[in-house]
Amino acid sequence: MTFINYASREINCKIVYYGPGLGGKTTNLQYIYDTSAAQQKGKLISLATETERTLFFDFLPLELGTVRGFKARFHLYTVPGQVFYDASRKLILKGVDGVVFVADSQRERMDANLESLSNLEENLKSHGYDFSKIPYALQLNKRDLPDILSVEELKRELIRKDEPIIEAVAPKGVGVFETLKAVAKQVLTDLRKSAGAS
């Protein structure tokens, strides 16, 4: 749910990074945090276990600039990827404006990708979202690792609609901002459409 505040002239949008455990969702946020200018970002909050696995969520507020005189603020969240944290994942999707699915390109993680993707579809549905309409981008992460599936193989299994697909190496920043841009663009385009329709 985009929140437009005419008084403070701000647009606030919520983007959620979804995907299997250890796929690189937190690394995406960490890279954005590390490379953004200080005035653009807030604190990166990580609710993680002692072994740095996401327990509830990571959160990074990011101000990208102004659109038509309004500050465009994006609230980036990750969900915990581990299967048994489903209740938490569901909570974080509430009010989401756009979703990034961070897929792990490693051959052995394909089943985990598929399980997580179907869990995403299910959880979006339970909140009343239509997956075919929500702003969405597919990131194929870990393209630098040895035993990975080809882009074609991954696409064959993971494409769900006409989503933008971005190849990434999150720790090096490859594809990270491209992914964010791909989803943010759809969120703002949706905003334009809904403004025109109201």
Place this chain on the structure above:
Amino acid sequence: MPEATMIMYEEEYQQIKTILSKLRTDANSKMVFLIDKNGQQIASHGDIGNLDTTSLASLTAGNVAATDALARLIGEKEFPVLSHEGERDNIHTSVVGGRVILVVIFDERSSLGLVRLRVKRASAELNEAFERIVNKAEQEKAGGAKRNTPFTEISDDDIDRLFSDDSL
């Protein structure tokens, strides 16, 4: 989509600010915040100082969402009030009208009893204010009235420009 975009205009924003300001004084508290259930801050009042209000909003919404889920797990509809007691400062959190979260931060100059009492009154007023916001949005929609919104004119260039900044 399950929820429409929430739009806050200057008039309603000022009404809400006035209610928060009164609550802060009446409850003798340090700060008050109004946050939507998805973690976006709507308004605040008080001596914010260096407090990271964006993080506060996000964590509060996470906390309320987790507590709601816990309530449902044990067969309760909700736990409408959360209270955290610290050595110096305390946080009183409550859900207003099922849609927004009211947070009051107070210290020894106030008390939980006083905060609860004042929050109750302010909640009723806030609820009315949000009813008006919702009604206004619905009336505009039903009447087909088009408010002058700058967002119909967002161009692809506007969006590209957000990401072309050298600082990124």
